Amino acid sequence: MDYKGDIYYIEQTLAGNSISFSYLVDRHKNKAYNLAFRICGNHEEAEELAQDSFLKAYRSLKSFKMKSSFATWLYRIVYNTAISHVRIKKKGVLSLEDFPADATDFIGSNTSEEEAEKDYRNALVNFALQKINEDERGLISLYYYEEMTAEEISDVTGLSKSNIKVKLFRARQKMLEIIEKIEKKNLIYHG
Amino acid sequence: MDKQEKYEEDLLRQYIGPGKIENAPEGFTSKIMEHILLETKTLSVPERSWKKNLVPLISVAVTALLIASAFLIPHTHNDSLINPVLNLIRNIKFSMPEFKASSLFRLSLPSVTIYVFIGIVILSVFDRALYGLFHRAK
Numbered sequence: 001m002d003y004k005g006d007i008y009y010i011e012q013t014l015a016g017n018s019i020s021f022s023y024l025v026d027r028h029k030n031k032a033y034n035l036a037f038r039i040c041g042n043h044e045e046a047e048e049l050a051q052d053s054f055l056k057a058y059r060s061l062k063s064f065k066m067k068s069s070f071a072t073w074l075y076r077i078v079y080n081t082a083i084s085h086v087r088i089k090k091k092g093v094l095s096l097e098d099f100p101a102d103a104t105d106f107i108g109s110n111t112s113e114e115e116a117e118k119d120y121r122n123a124l125v126n127f128a129l130q131k132i133n134e135d136e137r138g139l140i141s142l143y144y145y146e147e148m149t150a151e152e153i154s155d156v157t158g159l160s161k162s163n164i165k166v167k168l169f170r171a172r173q174k175m176l177e178i179i180e181k182i183e184k185k186n187l188i189y190h191g
Numbered sequence: 192m193d194k195q196e197k198y199e200e201d202l203l204r205q206y207i208g209p210g211k212i213e214n215a216p217e218g219f220t221s222k223i224m225e226h227i228l229l230e231t232k233t234l235s236v237p238e239r240s241w242k243k244n245l246v247p248l249i250s251v252a253v254t255a256l257l258i259a260s261a262f263l264i265p266h267t268h269n270d271s272l273i274n275p276v277l278n279l280i281r282n283i284k285f286s287m288p289e290f291k292a293s294s295l296f297r298l299s300l301p302s303v304t305i306y307v308f309i310g311i312v313i314l315s316v317f318d319r320a321l322y323g324l325f326h327r328a329k
Binding site: 019022025029030031032033034037038043047050054058118124140144145172173175176179 | 206227228
């Protein structure tokens, strides 16, 4: 179906046509879900957080001033909802031993070696993401998965551009350190 | 961005990419819409019935207040500020058919009661008609 643009569906929703909001959900659900998942690291919680964020967006749609894009505004809601959820529900610290797998463990009956390698890398990144703090997790997700610029991230998080750059630099270093340690450990373990 | 930072960024890009997005599960949109439609229903129903009844309620309350004040205010000339108004009302000549409320209902009610009652009925019908007209226009 022809998508008429976010503003059209926002106006329709505000005029009382609630069904129009489903077009906005359909368009942005994957990115919103992905951001929630990268921050909380759990599929069930991510679904709940993303749904909660869409409901918050629906309830406060009147306050959306259209100064930024709807996506940026929505990401801000998802980001804040997920960060505060993770802060309340602080999990125990993961040890490197919690990630015993290497690429061969991801080869299923229907997956190629290449697919298994991708899944392994994805799992590795998710693990490393859970080892850094929630703010850094959010920044990494916005920068790498959503491919946002520092300026766009600043709109979402409310942090200054220079602060974002510093935090991204630290988060990147921490993640690479964790990934390196796991890869080294797997190399020793599996020969 | 210095060389080391660029190197680290590229290194992490090997693991993370926009291609690996976790998609929302099946039925995600319908679950949200269910919530929203339920919310819209529960919010709009009490509001509508509240608005619907407000105007007739106010008109009945004001009419009752006027009738009560007409009976309760003393009939002496200098004891109330409303007396000039009451006098003015008393001097208005009605050219309406005269009803004998007492003969109709075998009750000892003042003759003005029947006019007040007819007035309330007309106002209520008029109010319902306007309400229907405006809500259809929406």
